[in-house]
Structure formats: structure tokens, C-alpha cells
Amino acid sequence: MKARIASMPxxxxxxxxxxxxxxxxxxxxxxxxxxxxxxxxxTADARGDEHIAIVxxxxxxxxxxxxxxxxxxxxxxxxxxxxCDCRDQLIHALETLGQMERGVLxxxxxxxRGIGLTNKIRAYALQDNGHDTVEANHMLGFGDDxxxxxxxxxxxxxxxxxxxxxxxNNPRKLIGxxxxxxxxxxxxxxxxxxxxxxxxxxxxxxxxxGHMLSLREPDxxxxxxxxxxxxxNTDTQERDRGSKAxxxxxxxxxxxxxxxxxxxx
Ligand SMILES: [Zn+2]
Numbered sequence: 067m068k069a070r071i072a073s074m075p076x077x078x079x080x081x082x083x084x085x086x087x088x089x090x091x092x093x094x095x096x097x098x099x100x101x102x103x104x105x106x107x108x109t110a111d112a113r114g115d116e117h118i119a120i121v122x123x124x125x126x127x128x129x130x131x132x133x134x135x136x137x138x139x140x141x142x143x144x145x146x147x148x149x150c151d152c153r154d155q156l157i158h159a160l161e162t163l164g165q166m167e168r169g170v171l172x173x174x175x176x177x178x179r180g181i182g183l184t185n186k187i188r189a190y191a192l193q194d195n196g197h198d199t200v201e202a203n204h205m206l207g208f209g210d211d212x213x214x215x216x217x218x219x220x221x222x223x224x225x226x227x228x229x230x231x232x233x234x235n236n237p238r239k240l241i242g243x244x245x246x247x248x249x250x251x252x253x254x255x256x257x258x259x260x261x262x263x264x265x266x267x268x269x270x271x272x273x274x275x276g277h278m279l280s281l282r283e284p285d286x287x288x289x290x291x292x293x294x295x296x297x298x299n300t301d302t303q304e305r306d307r308g309s310k311a312x313x314x315x316x317x318x319x320x321x322x323x324x325x326x327x328x329x330x331x
Contacts, residue, residue: 101164123168134159219246
């Protein structure tokens with residue numbers, strides 16, 4: 067068994083020769099707030115990651131099965147981070163699939179588009195210093211998307227699905243699944259609301275990664291402009307208050323040079 071080096075990006079530790087198809091291990095009912103699903107567990111992949119499929123309705127031997135391929139995002143899915151639209155997409159997918167006759171969500175443990183949790187936070191630090199998401203990943207030595215769809219392809223085959231309709235805006239997912247020999251019979255668009263935190267992220271996805279989001283520059287600019295006006299007003303109020311008041315508590319900062327450290331590492 068190959069040892070996993072935690073500090074190395076997954077892409078580097080990849081060894082295609084070590085890849086063995088994953089297999090279904092167990093199925094259990096999973097009632098959720100989005101409907102009744104079945105959780106399907108698989109053997110760990112060659113990297114040791116465990117993935118699950120959340121299945122609604124009957125899918126074996128079915129064609130045109132609606133499918134969402136979701137990559138794990140701890141900060142978004144669990145903590146509700148507004149830096150990305152992962153949680154919104156996850157909830158939208160489960161709500162939609164839960165209301166359909168059948169559908170599958172593959173939950174892949176490829177955190178941070180495959181670069182891992184720690185590196186994702188390092189990339190965020192770079193973004194805090196003004197780099198966009200693609201630049202930040204490049205500065206850390208990654209492509210802007212390190213996900214691979216080999217495992218997703220194996221899961222679809224193990225579930226016995228004939229063809230899928232992918233819920234995605236990402237052309238790379240469509241291509242990735244076709245490259246795995248999966249018949250993609252259609253695409254179901256996923257459009258999430260823009261907020262001031264994710265506006266630049268979504269625009270970068272559209273402009274630099276080719277995501278089909280139908281975002282218009284003026285709309286995104288309007289969201290950011292509205293925030294700027296709100297911030298300016300708050301700043302003025304703070305300054306007026308702050309000119310007389312002394313701070314009651316010392317301010318702690320977690321190293322303002324985080325981004326620079328990440329960049330030079
Ligand atoms: Zn996310």
C-alpha cells in the first residue's frame with residue numbers, strides 16, 4: 067500500500083498504475099430534509115479517499131439519469147462560507163434531485179477542486195491580497211482545476227447507469243465524464259445568486275474557466291458597487307466614533323503576511 071504524503075498535493079502523489087476500480091460496499095436509506103435518498107458507499111480509491119453516491123429513485127439500467135457531481139468543500143458545504151457557491155449548489159442539487167423521479171449526487175472528496183483543504187486556505191490568503199482564484203492556484207503550483215473524473219466514472223458504472231444528464235455549468239465536467247466513457251445525454255444548468263463575496267469568484271469562473279454562468283459584467287459590478295457604498299458609510303461612522311473612543315480590547319491579527327508566506331513557499 068502506498069503511503070500518503072499529507073503535505074504533497076494529491077496530483078503529485080497520483081499514480082495511475084495504482085488505480086483499481088472502486089466497488090460498491092454498502093447501501094443504506096438516508097432520509098434527508100431534501101427527500102428520501104439512499105447512501106451508497108464505495109471502497110476507497112487509490113489515494114485512500116472515500117466517496118459516496120446519494121441516490122434518489124431507481125437508477126440501475128436507466129438512461130438520462132439526472133446527476134450532480136459535487137466536490138467536497140468543507141468551508142462552503144459545512145461552514146457556510148460565502149467565498150464560493152458550493153453549498154448553494156449542493157442544496158440546490160439535493161432539492162432538485164429529491165423532487166425528481168430519479169437522480170444521483172456523487173459526493174467526491176476532492177477538496178478545493180483537488181488541491182486539498184490546506185492549499186485551498188493558502189489560495190484564499192493569496193486572494194485576500196488581490197489575486198484571483200486562478201492566479202492563486204498557479205502561484206501555489208497547481209492548475210486552476212485539479213479534479214479528475216476517473217472515480218466519478220467508476221461510480222456511475224458501478225451504479226449501472228446507462229447515461230446521465232449532468233447538472234453543471236462546467237464544460238470540463240462534461241468532457242471529463244465523456245473521457246471516462248460515460249454517456250452524457252444532456253446538461254441541466256445550475257445558476258446561483260451572486261453576492262458581494264462570490265461575485266469576483268464567479269466572474270473568474272466564467273471568464274477564465276469557461277463556466278456557463280450567463281453572468282453580465284454590469285450586474286456583477288452593481289453588486290460590488292452596492293457593497294462599496296455600504297462599506298464607505300460604515301467606515302465614516304466608525305471613524306466618527308473612533309476619533310474619541312479608545313479601543314476596549316487589544317486587536318489580534320493572525321499575521322498579515324499570510325499571503326506573502328504562501329506565495330514564497
Ligand atoms: Zn466551495
